[in-house]
Amino acid sequence: MASHRGDEGGWLCQNNYVMSPTASAKDTRERGAWVVVPLFNEAEVITEVIRGLCQDFVHVICVDDGSVDNSVELAQAAGARVLRHPINLGQGAALQTGFDYVASKPDATHVITFDADGQHRVVDAREMLELARRKRLSIIFGSRFLDKRTKPGLKKRIVLKVAVLMTRAITGLRLTDAHNGLRVLSMEALGHIRLEQNGMSHASEIVHQLAKAKLSWREYPVEVLYTEYSKRKGQSLLNSVNILIDLLVR
Amino acid sequence: MISQWVIAAALVLVGVYLLKARRSPNQQAIRRLFIVVALLGGFIAVLFPEYTNALAGFLGIGRGADLLLYSFVVFALFYAVYQYRRQLWQEKITTDLARSLTLTQAALEDFAAQHTDKKN
Numbered sequence: 001m002a003s004h005r006g007d008e009g010g011w012l013c014q015n016n017y018v019m020s021p022t023a024s025a026k027d028t029r030e031r032g033a034w035v036v037v038p039l040f041n042e043a044e045v046i047t048e049v050i051r052g053l054c055q056d057f058v059h060v061i062c063v064d065d066g067s068v069d070n071s072v073e074l075a076q077a078a079g080a081r082v083l084r085h086p087i088n089l090g091q092g093a094a095l096q097t098g099f100d101y102v103a104s105k106p107d108a109t110h111v112i113t114f115d116a117d118g119q120h121r122v123v124d125a126r127e128m129l130e131l132a133r134r135k136r137l138s139i140i141f142g143s144r145f146l147d148k149r150t151k152p153g154l155k156k157r158i159v160l161k162v163a164v165l166m167t168r169a170i171t172g173l174r175l176t177d178a179h180n181g182l183r184v185l186s187m188e189a190l191g192h193i194r195l196e197q198n199g200m201s202h203a204s205e206i207v208h209q210l211a212k213a214k215l216s217w218r219e220y221p222v223e224v225l226y227t228e229y230s231k232r233k234g235q236s237l238l239n240s241v242n243i244l245i246d247l248l249v250r
Numbered sequence: 251m252i253s254q255w256v257i258a259a260a261l262v263l264v265g266v267y268l269l270k271a272r273r274s275p276n277q278q279a280i281r282r283l284f285i286v287v288a289l290l291g292g293f294i295a296v297l298f299p300e301y302t303n304a305l306a307g308f309l310g311i312g313r314g315a316d317l318l319l320y321s322f323v324v325f326a327l328f329y330a331v332y333q334y335r336r337q338l339w340q341e342k343i344t345t346d347l348a349r350s351l352t353l354t355q356a357a358l359e360d361f362a363a364q365h366t367d368k369k370n
Contacts, residue, residue, distance in 0.1 A: 249334075
């Protein structure tokens with residue numbers, strides 16, 4: 001059993017690379033920010049993603065959305081605290097469940113959303129958190145379009161641009177990357193979020209609700225790693241039609 | 251033609267219902283009235299076909315059969331939209347239920363973990 005029961009009553013990440021039996025006293029990992037990872041059938045990559053996160057964060061929460069492979073066991077073995085939906089509801093629903101859980105933790109200062117498919121870099125999450133703390137910002141959105149590191153294909157670029165334009169039209173927030181799963185939210189920002197879009201439309205919904213709350217926000221350049229694996233799971237252009245309808249019909 | 255306005259207005263109303271309907275006793279009352287009116291209209295159309303023809307003529311549709319077809323389309327559309335909204339409400343309820351189950355289980359596990367810690 002790789003999870004270690006912590007003094008706050010939560011499961012703490014135990015990572016073989018970082019923690020020797022005596023190292024717990026000088027554990028310098030981040031404790032205030034809780035990472036929420038929505039999980040659905042990602043057995044191929046989840047172990048590595050969770051291990052990476054656990055090197056830097058004490059609280060890594062996986063919300064399993066009814067996976068039918070062994071993602072849950074792998075995530076647990078890698079050190080995550082796994083919450084399980086009894087049925088598949090969608091990524092938006094998984095995020096909201098994670099948010100509710102973190103909101104019940106008095107020591108939490110921030111929530112970081114992080115995709116389970118290995119496309120985000122932990123170092124980006126850490127830098128975004130640091131920026132949020134230093135500048136006292138409520139929300140940091142990761143954006144892959146602020147610099148040239150990320151190289152999506154032409155099709156992906158069009159899909160994401162359409163999403164950005166749609167999000168701008170609906171929310172008025174001038175983001176460069178509307179559908180990046182990497183975000184840092186303060187607990188104050190979290191209080192303004194109530195995701196009702198269970199499916200993939202939650203990304204626009206988060207922006208929408210945060211725009212209404214008029215909190216301080218910023219985008220931060222991140223690199224998105226397009227592996228063969230994550231490319232297979234990409235969204236289609238037609239899905240932006242779904243997102244539009246989802247946001248209009250509620 | 252009056253008919254064009256009537257049918258267009260009916261379609262707009264269905265669209266408004268799609269976007270704006272909220273779950274409330276008023277909504278339910280409107281829906282039920284709709285069904286009662288449709289039933290009564292159906293009876294009248296069956297018993298007195300000449301009325302349908304007269305109404306169709308008044309609206310500028312021509313034949314009573316066409317009037318029936320048009321009303322059928324509008325009612326069917328309304329029903330589809332109503333079912334769609336109902337499904338959204340249902341999904342929301344299911345989500346809330348599943349989430350509270352998940353969080354309750356998590357809280358129990360956390361509590362158990364804490365408890366074990368104290369005993370050790």
